[in-house]
Amino acid sequence: MKRLTAHINKLFETLPETEQTKIVREEIIRDLEEKVADLIEEGKSEEDAINKVIVEFGDIEEIRQEMDLPDSNHRKSELARLNLGFSLWGSGLIIALFVFINFYYTPHVVWFIYPAFAVAWWPLSMFYHLHRKKLEGRE
Template sequence: MKKIRNHVERLFHDLPETEEVIQVKEEIVLNLQEKAQDLMVQGKTEEDAINKTIVDFGDIDEIKAELQQPSEQMSPVKKKHTRLNLWFSVWGSVLFISLMWFMNVEYSPNTIWFVYPTFAILWWPLSMYYYWRRQGGGK
């Protein structure tokens, strides 16, 4: 049923390949293949069943319009959570690095070792910062 998949790919060719678009395309392909299978069970040939399925599917302008909405339409709650995650990672890292510094000073003041876990810990807020920026933060 490659013909169905190709038809759906042609319908969505002008949309960017986002996770949402891929998911919608897969769902449509599965539904159309299922309908074609049902028609073949009813006695139609494979080619007739596929053609009838494609013709009956019709227009997808409404679906495309929904998928084309800009990502700026992201809910304010999600944007707020992204910013909250960033601040949580910053403060969590500061607290953890402070703990490492205290343990270093208190238990082994002659050897400075707290900088090593500090580099590993700093990846957390750094990755959250880039995620926040990718989601449109700071605009």
């Protein structure tokens, strides 16, 4: 039964930790344990009964909708998009500062390109993070 509890806890870790989610999680665990016990009484092995109950339970999206909770993947995708925008603006400003310093103090030597390449990794990594979140949302 520990495997069943661990599975439900894993499904619920994306939901906010509120009193309502605690109650619903405990209720689901109790119901699923009762179903496992019924299947064992019918002659199934404990392992088969747990596997069957986990497969029949499915995912948690219906419960999320009933509890009127926002989709955590959507929220994470919004945060990733915000991080990308912030990194683009931030790196643009930092690169503009390097360009200004370069041409104001040493106009005969073009050196701003080197720190610009280093700063460009920031939005590139945020873009990769956003792309990964979008791919996770499709699954």
